[in-house]
Amino acid sequence: MTSALSIRDMVVTYDDFAALDHVSFDIGTGESFGIVGESGSGKSTLLRAVAGLAAFDKGSLSVNGRAYSGRHRDRNFYRTVQMVFQDPYGSLHPRQTVDRLLFEPLAIHGLDNVDARIARALDEVGLGAGFRFRYSHQLSGGQRQRVAIARALILEPKILLLDEPTSALDASIQAEILNLLEQARKDRNLTFVMVSHDLGVISHMCERLAVMRGGKVVETVPAQALEKREFSADYTRKLMAASEGFRRS
Template identity: 75%
Template sequence: MTEPAVSVRDMRVIFDEYVALKDVSVSVQPKESFGIVGESGSGKSTLLRAIAGLNSFVSGDLKVNGKSYPAKGRDKTFYRTVQMVFQDPYGSLHPRQTVDRLLLEPLAIHGFTDTEARIARALDEVGLGNGFRFRYSHQLSGGQRQRIAIARALIVEPKILLLDEPTSALDASIQAEILNLLEQARRDRDLTFIMVSHDLGVISHMCDRLAVMKGGEVVETILPEALTSRAFEADYTRQLLVASEGFRRD
């Protein structure tokens, strides 16, 4: 059996005395696009950030490609393998750094030497030319900022991309462009995706499987087709489906 790209077992996250994740377990296969959905406060972003090492977990186990990682203190190997794209393209890019500097920094950290070629290729891959290299983030639109954030994540050649609501801060027309860009990158690079979204329409379009979360727990894991055929078990999933803007009841 193939080793999971990401395996989370019995993960528990506590903020002060609030239990944000209650012994959550998920398993994501290599090259799979795995979605996590749920209402605000369900724990979906907390889970993603715990996988990324941005939130500490108090118990449980995290494995990436079979290697165990602690709650804190990830090494460079982890961040060469796992990169994250955040929800807010306005907040995730340093306002005083040019695009060139933003893309050069991860290359320097991970010891790449062919920086010129990699920056040019990264910008081309996200549909932006070399003319954007020396612009600042405030000179870019929201969609262009998110393209730069994706380029920065891809430039170190990760195998796993964590996506935290990557299009929710963008206009609807730009959302489709960014989702298509991500899907093309996944096919070209054989990437594994873990995508958090409140939008069931986005998740069902992008993902092979999805976990439904409520109150810090995984309610069920289903295929996207189960949403349209109503072939799910949890009543909460039905409520989420009805409430989602991406679907309409007959």
């Protein structure tokens, strides 16, 4: 399996604090890869470093064999890699209509057939043409996240970075959004990198996962290991037990 994303010895520091400490892994083309760990383990920092939102100080990053530096990302990168953020309330500009939010990336990248692309993107996320000229404050949280996903998909990327994409939503909406993402992955042969604190979400959506603690990867296991309790690290076992305890309560 060829690597869509390869990270080697990535280090991110803030005032001498190592938020990422020599993190390495490869993610195959078309794979859905999860990243789990307690708050402050470095999960979101890793996604932000890949996306260029946080600079990495050491190590290497390559996307489909092309190397990228600590912070610089070119236009080709953003045609290939897009990110969906945790908070659909904060990720959409409140003074722009849905139409404008979807038009902007198309204009930046000089893509044509704008109307058809916007209509297709809205249809793919289950929003009809009636949503096109609404503002984000006129949408529910689930509808806003659908717009955020449409904006990420409209450039036809190959890799989606998903930072807790359902944690800010009501439980009744979470499954709808996860099913939408999974269908998009199948239809487009997308590669997913998904951060979540919810091991249930990761085991449902991902084929492999990395367990992080203190900026380091503790271990990388198949998702089936969560069900079979086949871990080599005590920390993973404790994380699983804590997650199950939280659900029971």
